[in-house]
Amino acid sequence: MKKIFRMVVCLMVMTLLFGLFVSTAGAAYPEKEILLIIQAAPGGVSDAVGRAMAAAAQEFLGVPITPTNITGAAGAIAMGKLKSSPPDGYTVGYVPVELSMVKALGYADISPDDFDLIMRTNIVPAALTVRADAPYKTFEEFVQYAKNNPGAILVGTSGTGSIWHIAGLALEEAIGTQFTFVPFDGAAPSVAALLGKHINAVTCSPSEVLSGVQAGELNILAVLGAERTQLFPDVPTAQELGYDINVMAWGGFALPKGVPKEVYDKIADAFYKAFQSETFTKVMKERGIQMAYLDGPAFAEFAKQQFELYMELIPKALGTKKE
Amino acid sequence: MAEVIFGIVTVILGSFILWEASRLPRGVLTYALDPALFPRIIAVGLIALGILLSLTHLRHKKSETSNSTSVLHMVRLLLLIGSTVGYILFWDRGSFLINTFLYLFVAHLITRYKPLPSALSSIVVTLCTYLLFTQVFRVRLF
Amino acid sequence: MPEFLVALTHILEPGVFLYLVLGTLLGLAVGTLPGLTATMAVAILTPLTFWLPYERGLAVLVGVWNSAIFSGGISAILINIPGTPASIASTFDGYPLTQQGKAGLALGINVLYSAIGGLFGAVIFMLAAFPLARFALSFGPAEYFALGLFGLSMMIAVSGTSIIKGLIAGFVGLALSLVGLDPMLATPRFHFGNPNLLGGISFIPLMIGLFGLGEVFHQMTLSMPFEEREKTPVGTLVGKKLGRMLVNAREFLQTLPATLVGSITGVIIGAIPGTGADIASLLGWEFSRRISREKEKFGKGSIEGLASTCAANNACLGGALTTMMALGIPGDAVTAVLIGSFIMYGVQPGPAMFRDRADFVFTVIGLMILVNIVFLVIGFFFSRFVGGFILLPKPIMWSTIIILSLVGSFSLNNRVFDVWVALLSGIMGFLFRRYRFPLGPIILALILGPMVERNFRTALIISRGNPGIFFVKPISLVLLVGTALSLFSPILLRRKKEESV
Numbered sequence: 001m002k003k004i005f006r007m008v009v010c011l012m013v014m015t016l017l018f019g020l021f022v023s024t025a026g027a028a029y030p031e032k033e034i035l036l037i038i039q040a041a042p043g044g045v046s047d048a049v050g051r052a053m054a055a056a057a058q059e060f061l062g063v064p065i066t067p068t069n070i071t072g073a074a075g076a077i078a079m080g081k082l083k084s085s086p087p088d089g090y091t092v093g094y095v096p097v098e099l100s101m102v103k104a105l106g107y108a109d110i111s112p113d114d115f116d117l118i119m120r121t122n123i124v125p126a127a128l129t130v131r132a133d134a135p136y137k138t139f140e141e142f143v144q145y146a147k148n149n150p151g152a153i154l155v156g157t158s159g160t161g162s163i164w165h166i167a168g169l170a171l172e173e174a175i176g177t178q179f180t181f182v183p184f185d186g187a188a189p190s191v192a193a194l195l196g197k198h199i200n201a202v203t204c205s206p207s208e209v210l211s212g213v214q215a216g217e218l219n220i221l222a223v224l225g226a227e228r229t230q231l232f233p234d235v236p237t238a239q240e241l242g243y244d245i246n247v248m249a250w251g252g253f254a255l256p257k258g259v260p261k262e263v264y265d266k267i268a269d270a271f272y273k274a275f276q277s278e279t280f281t282k283v284m285k286e287r288g289i290q291m292a293y294l295d296g297p298a299f300a301e302f303a304k305q306q307f308e309l310y311m312e313l314i315p316k317a318l319g320t321k322k323e
Numbered sequence: 324m325a326e327v328i329f330g331i332v333t334v335i336l337g338s339f340i341l342w343e344a345s346r347l348p349r350g351v352l353t354y355a356l357d358p359a360l361f362p363r364i365i366a367v368g369l370i371a372l373g374i375l376l377s378l379t380h381l382r383h384k385k386s387e388t389s390n391s392t393s394v395l396h397m398v399r400l401l402l403l404i405g406s407t408v409g410y411i412l413f414w415d416r417g418s419f420l421i422n423t424f425l426y427l428f429v430a431h432l433i434t435r436y437k438p439l440p441s442a443l444s445s446i447v448v449t450l451c452t453y454l455l456f457t458q459v460f461r462v463r464l465f
Numbered sequence: 466m467p468e469f470l471v472a473l474t475h476i477l478e479p480g481v482f483l484y485l486v487l488g489t490l491l492g493l494a495v496g497t498l499p500g501l502t503a504t505m506a507v508a509i510l511t512p513l514t515f516w517l518p519y520e521r522g523l524a525v526l527v528g529v530w531n532s533a534i535f536s537g538g539i540s541a542i543l544i545n546i547p548g549t550p551a552s553i554a555s556t557f558d559g560y561p562l563t564q565q566g567k568a569g570l571a572l573g574i575n576v577l578y579s580a581i582g583g584l585f586g587a588v589i590f591m592l593a594a595f596p597l598a599r600f601a602l603s604f605g606p607a608e609y610f611a612l613g614l615f616g617l618s619m620m621i622a623v624s625g626t627s628i629i630k631g632l633i634a635g636f637v638g639l640a641l642s643l644v645g646l647d648p649m650l651a652t653p654r655f656h657f658g659n660p661n662l663l664g665g666i667s668f669i670p671l672m673i674g675l676f677g678l679g680e681v682f683h684q685m686t687l688s689m690p691f692e693e694r695e696k697t698p699v700g701t702l703v704g705k706k707l708g709r710m711l712v713n714a715r716e717f718l719q720t721l722p723a724t725l726v727g728s729i730t731g732v733i734i735g736a737i738p739g740t741g742a743d744i745a746s747l748l749g750w751e752f753s754r755r756i757s758r759e760k761e762k763f764g765k766g767s768i769e770g771l772a773s774t775c776a777a778n779n780a781c782l783g784g785a786l787t788t789m790m791a792l793g794i795p796g797d798a799v800t801a802v803l804i805g806s807f808i809m810y811g812v813q814p815g816p817a818m819f820r821d822r823a824d825f826v827f828t829v830i831g832l833m834i835l836v837n838i839v840f841l842v843i844g845f846f847f848s849r850f851v852g853g854f855i856l857l858p859k860p861i862m863w864s865t866i867i868i869l870s871l872v873g874s875f876s877l878n879n880r881v882f883d884v885w886v887a888l889l890s891g892i893m894g895f896l897f898r899r900y901r902f903p904l905g906p907i908i909l910a911l912i913l914g915p916m917v918e919r920n921f922r923t924a925l926i927i928s929r930g931n932p933g934i935f936f937v938k939p940i941s942l943v944l945l946v947g948t949a950l951s952l953f954s955p956i957l958l959r960r961k962k963e964e965s966v
Contacts, residue, residue: 333633333637340643358650361639361918362640368636369637372632372633396687404682410871426868430867431860434859460876462875462876
């Protein structure tokens with residue numbers, strides 16, 4: 001009996017010590033593990049970029065960076081958590097295009113001004129894809145068809161108010177016709193519906209339709225971003241064809257507002273080195289993610305412009321604007 | 324008797340959903356039907372089923388509970404739920420290991436387990452959970 | 466066939482086998498513990514396996530995936546808590562078997578038929594990848610709607626004694642599934658200003674609460690003399706031993722049709738994009754109930770029911786992989802993550818891959834076959850070992866379940882909010898158990914309700930408001946007729962009985 005008691009006490013002390021050891025904090029930055037909040041589920045582009053950056057940047061900071069996925073409400077939950085985290089440099093977040101969208105969507109009161117942005121890392125342009133057996137083989141033919149048959153083309157999107165829906169709306173406006181938008185639960189189901197002949201077109205990222213295009217079943221007509229994509233270097237942009245459309249998803253990293261200057265500089269420096277490192281570029285290349293660097297201030301400016309654009313566009317998309 | 328109460332609660336839930344649904348904004352997509360359609364169908368279903376349940380059980384005095392339960396059992400359960408609420412409230416505060424150990428120890432005492440093995444098993448379970456989730460599954464606990 | 470030989474040498478390499486076993490063991494832990502899902506495990510392991518050669522990396526991922534789906538059934542059978550959403554239907558018959566003192570048999574069926582289903586899925590994948598993927602694409606919104614509605618009609622079958630109570634439970638489930646953004650117009654519904662509710666109530670914490678915490682709370686209130694409390698094994702009625710685990714020849718023959726139906730359902734549901742092992746396990750159970758000669762036993766400890774659902778959820782994996790590899794479109798949540806890891810290994814899933822990287826394709830097929838044999842052996846011993854858990858003193862078992870449920874709920878999204886969801890649904894689960902409301906319909910409604918609503922409205926957009934779309938499509942029509950039959954057959958049967966009396 002005594003023996004057991006002694007064992008219990010021993011174990012209790014060990015538990016306590018273990019607990020204390022785990023929760024020690026230090027003085028000079030960076031002294032302890034850094035938390036990286038990723039706003040999307042594991043497996044997607046955001047997760048890939050976030051994890052690659054964590055793996056690369058911890059080499060330069062000398063402390064581990066732990067990625068944590070916090071999902072929900074188009075990333076608003078994660079960004080809300082980042083916004084309210086202490087600005088001590090121990091919480092970093094991946095911020096996607098939704099940073100400039102969630103306020104307009106009415107999910108949360110979050111804008112780029114709430115953060116100290118570190119850098120933009122990547123962009124994903126939208127693209128217009130149709131089936132190979134469709135009556136229109138080029139973007140011009142598509143435009144003609146759409147103009148002659150307003151409302152007839154069923155355009156699949158990854159959800160109402162999502163960035164790919166905005167891309168479709170921008171296209172609609174630039175052409176000057178009407179589409180019937182069919183929202184799906186993400187881009188993949190919309191591509192499946194396109195392949196299964198349930199809809200006529202999708203506006204989403206080129207990587208989502210890559211295998212369908214390779215198989216000769218799908219035909220990518222135009223890139224709806226500013227530049228051509230590495231995945232399909234032959235596909236023209238809509239701007240080249242004379243239509244003023246520029247919609248893209250993007251991503252970067254941010255800190256809560258008010259991080260001390262020396263801490264910010266340390267992180268920005270380490271993240272920039274990580275951005276150029278082989279660990280990071282290899283993942284970007286293999287996943288077909290277009291790298292597009294902007295430094296902190298430039299990224300802040302860019303995100304702000306996007307924010308103002310979406311405050312205009314999204315209410316139109318959702319029909320919530322007062323008429 | 325319990326069934327009648329459940330029936331009434333179901334009707335209230337249904338009415339609440341109906342009321343909330345009536346305040347939803349209507350959509351813009353021409354054919355997408357409005358977002359309140361399914362809530363309305365479900366609300367009507369709940370109301371109808373609630374009334375049906377209450378009516379069929381009005382004549383029975385006894386409800387279909389699984390077992391008779393002593394007051395002591397219920398007190399025990401309420402104590403456990405109470406301490407669970409406390410444990411979740413203190414999530415992110417203090418240390419996971421200490422909080423969890425205390426919680427488990429209390430839970431064992433509530434379920435009237437002997438103190439010594441209680442403490443021992445609490446420690447084992449706490450440590451196993453902690454190591455499993457943080458080390459193997461890379462979950463960030465506090 | 467040189468690619469075939471390359472793949473064979475890969476699979477037979479001892480290192481690959483070792484990684485497959487490692488993955489299988491990890492999968493057992495992931496599957497058995499409530500809260501940890503196969504999707505999460507594969508996602509976490511993907512970056513860690515990146516530095517391995519592709520055949521080893523894939524061995525780990527395939528191992529975790531397959532064995533997590535199978536081992537979710539272990540906790541479903543022993544303690545009535547589905548380890549992953551794919552094992553919900555295993556609670557219908559598995560737990561009653563445990564209560565009848567046949568826990569060993571139930572565990573044995575779980576291992577054996579999961580392996581059979583898994584092998585079936587892998588073989589179909591090998592033989593008919595492209596036709597199956599084509600067929601899967603013919604599922605559009607109208608078909609999804611009909612499939613979901615058909616699944617919802619199961620509510621009556623899983624209602625138990627009182628159909629009214631079952632339907633109430635189902636409608637409560639539907640009401641819970643309304644919370645969050647409207648699937649079509651993204652209008653926030655029933656979120657009461659709480660951003661945590663915008664994405665809907667997380668399904669896994671809800672399931673853990675209803676089944677796990679609810680069961681513990683319920684057991685705590687069951688009258689039992691205090692002296693016996695520490696000696697009595699849990700499951701309230703279980704004997705000291707697990708009993709035999711192997712099915713005998715008669716039982717094997719009896720479950721054969723159900724197994725086949727379950728496996729076919731599993732493969733097809735897996736292949737259809739966006740539907741995964743959870744739906745496969747439920748529908749596999751329902752389809753085999755329809756053809757069974759002992760319908761009335763389903764839900765009360767039918768070995769046919771358990772066998773079919775175990776086969777269905779593992780067969781689903783082969784189907785999901787088919788769509789993913791043949792079309793480059795994920796068949797379910799796990800394959801969505803797997804696409805990422807394929808791309809990391811420099812392989813773009815799609816028809817081109819079968820031409821350019823046949824060695825890769827054959828390696829995956831080989832691993833999918835081998836893993837079933839590996840988990841059949843390991844799983845058998847593991848089940849025996851874990852079976853001992855129900856012989857622990859109750860207080861320890863209860864507290865272990867509670868803490869795993871709470872931490873598991875948290876670990877899913879790293880949100881304390883989800884822990885609250887688990888506790889509240891635990892209290893709800895307790896009340897439901899106490900007043901004999903069945904839990905099956907709630908789960909059905911939560912899984913299928915959103916699918917029905919979304920696709921009903923999507924189909925109407927596509928048909929421009931014409932409801933005829935549901936009846937001109939053959940698959941949709943067949944499923945709708947099936948639904949109608951299941952709703953009205955109880956009434957017709959009763960009338961027939963009355964006439965004959």
